[in-house]
Amino acid sequence: MPAQLLQWAPTNTETAEEYEQRKKRLYEEIVRCEISDTVAVNKLKKFLLAEGIAGIAELDYPLRMRYAAFLEKNVKQGKRHLNAFDRVKQYAIQQQMKTLAGRQACKWQYQNQILFIPYHSDEEVVKQFAAARQMETMVWDFGVDCSEQLKRQVFEVLNHIIADNRDDVTRRVTLLALQRFYGFCVENKIADIEKLELDEVEKFYMEIRREKKSGVERFTGILNYSRKIVFVNAAEIHWDAGVWYLERLHLTAERANQSTLRNTVSFLEIRNKENRRYAQAYMKYELGVTGQAVSTICRKYQFIQAFLTTMEEKNLEAVRCKAEDIDIHIKRLQALKIQEKGFNERISAIQHFYKFLEIKGYIKQVPFHAAYYYQKVLPVHHDRSVEDAVWKEVIQKLRFFPEHLRCMFLHLWCLGLRASEVCTLKGDAYFRQSGEAWMKIHQVKMKNYKRIPIPEALYKVMQVYLEKHHIKPEDYIFQNSRGGACLYNTFRTQMLKCCKENEIENGHYMFQSHDYRHTVATLFYDSEVSIQSIRDYLGHNYEEMTRQYIDYMPKRLAKANDEYFSKPNHSLAACLKKGDSFGK
Numbered sequence: 001m002p003a004q005l006l007q008w009a010p011t012n013t014e015t016a017e018e019y020e021q022r023k024k025r026l027y028e029e030i031v032r033c034e035i036s037d038t039v040a041v042n043k044l045k046k047f048l049l050a051e052g053i054a055g056i057a058e059l060d061y062p063l064r065m066r067y068a069a070f071l072e073k074n075v076k077q078g079k080r081h082l083n084a085f086d087r088v089k090q091y092a093i094q095q096q097m098k099t100l101a102g103r104q105a106c107k108w109q110y111q112n113q114i115l116f117i118p119y120h121s122d123e124e125v126v127k128q129f130a131a132a133r134q135m136e137t138m139v140w141d142f143g144v145d146c147s148e149q150l151k152r153q154v155f156e157v158l159n160h161i162i163a164d165n166r167d168d169v170t171r172r173v174t175l176l177a178l179q180r181f182y183g184f185c186v187e188n189k190i191a192d193i194e195k196l197e198l199d200e201v202e203k204f205y206m207e208i209r210r211e212k213k214s215g216v217e218r219f220t221g222i223l224n225y226s227r228k229i230v231f232v233n234a235a236e237i238h239w240d241a242g243v244w245y246l247e248r249l250h251l252t253a254e255r256a257n258q259s260t261l262r263n264t265v266s267f268l269e270i271r272n273k274e275n276r277r278y279a280q281a282y283m284k285y286e287l288g289v290t291g292q293a294v295s296t297i298c299r300k301y302q303f304i305q306a307f308l309t310t311m312e313e314k315n316l317e318a319v320r321c322k323a324e325d326i327d328i329h330i331k332r333l334q335a336l337k338i339q340e341k342g343f344n345e346r347i348s349a350i351q352h353f354y355k356f357l358e359i360k361g362y363i364k365q366v367p368f369h370a371a372y373y374y375q376k377v378l379p380v381h382h383d384r385s386v387e388d389a390v391w392k393e394v395i396q397k398l399r400f401f402p403e404h405l406r407c408m409f410l411h412l413w414c415l416g417l418r419a420s421e422v423c424t425l426k427g428d429a430y431f432r433q434s435g436e437a438w439m440k441i442h443q444v445k446m447k448n449y450k451r452i453p454i455p456e457a458l459y460k461v462m463q464v465y466l467e468k469h470h471i472k473p474e475d476y477i478f479q480n481s482r483g484g485a486c487l488y489n490t491f492r493t494q495m496l497k498c499c500k501e502n503e504i505e506n507g508h509y510m511f512q513s514h515d516y517r518h519t520v521a522t523l524f525y526d527s528e529v530s531i532q533s534i535r536d537y538l539g540h541n542y543e544e545m546t547r548q549y550i551d552y553m554p555k556r557l558a559k560a561n562d563e564y565f566s567k568p569n570h571s572l573a574a575c576l577k578k579g580d581s582f583g584k
Contacts, residue, residue, distance in 0.1 A: 029056045033091040040084035056092040061116045110155045113143045137175035147191035157226045177222035194241040198268040256294045257444045258485035259423030274317045275308045303349035323368045340375040384518040397502045416520030419513035420444045423486045428473035450539045521549040
């Protein structure tokens with residue numbers, strides 16, 4: 001035996017015959033691996049023989065580490081020799097995967113030890129990582145002294161990254177980010193990713209920014225990425241998690257506005273643990289039982305969260321607040337000069353929260369009278385119709401806009417749809433009835449459908465668009481990069497950019513999608529369409545709402561003036577006729 005291998009010789013003794021038999025079996029197995037690098041293979045044979053290895057199935061990562069240490073001391077080009085070790089181990093795994101017992105032994109699963117991605121049981125995964133340039137992303141130490149729950153969570157996130165089809169660069173940066181986050185959690189003794197507090201989150205972000213790592217967005221984003229995977233993939237919903245990811249709740253599509261989809265609900269801003277527990281119980285009820293629109297629930301929760309934050313300034317738990325404590329928060333709201341409707345919404349949300357606490361038995365009764373604070377709401381009309389010259393200029397230059405924006409704009413201009421309705425249109429929206437063109441539109445805000453007649457020209461334009469882009473009946477017509485509904489913010493940003501580039505109103509026009517809803521309502525009214533018909537077309541429940549959309553005063557007054565003064569007896573010059581007492 002060479003002197004350099006004596007240090008690796010096993011302490012147990014074996015006969016010469018046993019040694020030769022082991023050597024023969026081991027060498028035969030290595031030959032079957034078909035590795036062309038003879039020098040590396042011979043070096044590996046001698047090392048494994050000296051280590052007392054009887055078969056290649058015994059190779060593991062700790063043995064690889066010992067071999068790497070040996071190579072570092074005795075061989076100049078150690079990488080090729082390590083590659084040979086890995087090739088033999090991977091071949092051994094492939095052979096074991098052919099039997100039931102072998103599959104169980106080689107299964108890639110969480111273990112309280114170091115896991116090495118190149119030794120994954122899925123051959124396709126091994127191929128994907130074969131060209132990995134940063135070996136540190138391949139080694140995951142789950143034997144480190146920290147929370148078992150944390151290690152299992154990190155393993156789950158690791159598997160998600162491995163399974164995700166990403167380019168090599170993105171995957172490598174994401175793995176590095178996860179390792180950095182894992183290290184941060186170990187250093188700060190964090191036991192559960194879902195229980196990270198806001199201070200800990202901010203500390204992690206601060207450390208990453210201070211390190212000025214390349215790909216900082218992925219490093220800071222790994223925290224949210226990890227929390228989401230753990231929450232969404234849990235066998236049961238973790239209602240005590242600091243952040244909820246709404247896709248896990250499987251809410252019906254009718255309850256969520258897909259164009260402005262809210263993905264999370266965060267409780268981290270509520271630092272008092274008891275107040276957070278009450279807020280989580282409330283949101284569990286609202287999201288799980290009430291059936292209200294997600295946007296409505298989340299808006300109320302924002303007001304409740306602000307209230308609880310105020311109470312925490314006085315170290316008060318919600319169940320121990322008295323009327324005078326709540327009055328302090330309400331006076332703060334009054335000082336902000338919030339519009340009456342918004343102010344009443346905030347008072348109503350706080351009352352609703354306390355009513356929930358009362359029903360659940362956390363308190364005996366609501367500690368304040370909301371009616372005492374409500375403000376009178378007076379209807380406010382905003383003239384928002386788009387000037388004729390402006391929309392005509394947009395139409396004239398529309399050919400310079402991208403195709404999808406042209407089509408989306410036409411739905412605003414022709415039909416007065418809400419932007420959310422345009423963004424969430426599906427391929428089955430258009431149909432013919434009695435020879436006329438119609439549309440079926442899901443009103444996200446109203447949680448129902450409406451059917452309205454549409455111009456023949458728009459119908460034909462959209463038929464061409466649907467066919468050209470192979471839009472199926474169940475597909476969103478205007479899609480985001482993942483095939484979901486186009487997000488409203490994306491639509492508005494693109495329209496603003498195009499309006500500026502094409503110098504609409506000399507480049508000063510600020511596109512507002514809702515203005516066209518006012519414009520359509522006003523044009524209908526000017527054409528003497530009844531309020532009831534306009535209400536049905538816009539999809540309102542009440543005429544009072546429709547009246548707020550009609551910018552009727554200026555044009556109606558001008559029309560009335562023209563009609564009045566067009567009569568001979570009402571002419572301004574009538575009083576100046578000769579002999580008239582006013583014309584003397």
